[in-house]
Amino acid sequence: MFYLLNILIQMKILLNNTSLFESLRPFNDLGFVPTMGGIHKGHLSLIDKSNKLCKKTIVSIFVNPKQFNNKKDLRSYPRNIKKDLKILKKSKKVDFVYVPKFKDIYDDKKKSQITLLKKDEILCAKFRKGHFEGVLDVMNRLTKIIKPKKIFMGEKDFQQLFLVKKHLEKLYKTKVIPCKTIRDKNNVALSSRNFLLNKSSLVIAAKIYKKLVSIKKNIKKKKKIWSFLNLQKKELKNNYKIKIDYLELRKINNLKISSTKKNSRLFIAYYLNNVRLIDNL
Known part of the structure; x- marks a missing residue:
């Protein structure tokens, strides 16, 4: 506790709701960046966007147990609050950190009374039962507590972004702002889970991204996209010894299966050395 309070010079760390309510009361133009820690350049890009569009920025660090459908996954999720706070402090762009x-x-x-519609039980929702109900529940609670004007979320978790935007903007006077995916020098999408990968696994992830770019490029030449993607899925499994939950082309406006490259994204979820990674492009 002493460490948390004394790392702060310019940003204020809020360790409970009483402190949060007192600190945020004067402000009505808050930008909110929700995180589960493992702060990386992707999170910092969200903070940059918030700084441009809002007067004050608040970042939350909360590993939400309600959105983990696997207890082992919850236990292994990377946590390093000291490192996270150092990174946020060094950025000099965060006004408040809610822990x-x-x-x-x-x-x-x-x-929670939140349930997904049948049409939304696709992609990650199909393979992670209860995950998005947990995400929507915690985002609902955080929004009610913080009352931000804008919420900034990355497009890497596109389905999460899609569902949160659809759910929260009906309930609150807040806008969910999509922010582009940030990638490392090898084009691997930045994720807190990447901290669980070794160098050789990151090399494989880079090769998989390169293959996905090729798949997306060649989709427009195919009449039977579903068959083409199934074949590519098998090749990826065999070539890189990975387990794949899905490889699908879906429309960006409603996430329905798409038969055209236009206004669509290629979505993938796969396990690399037991670490589940997602991407879309």
């Missing part, structure tokens, strides 16, 4: 406890977010014992 709540579980009871600050889930201050009541009411069960």
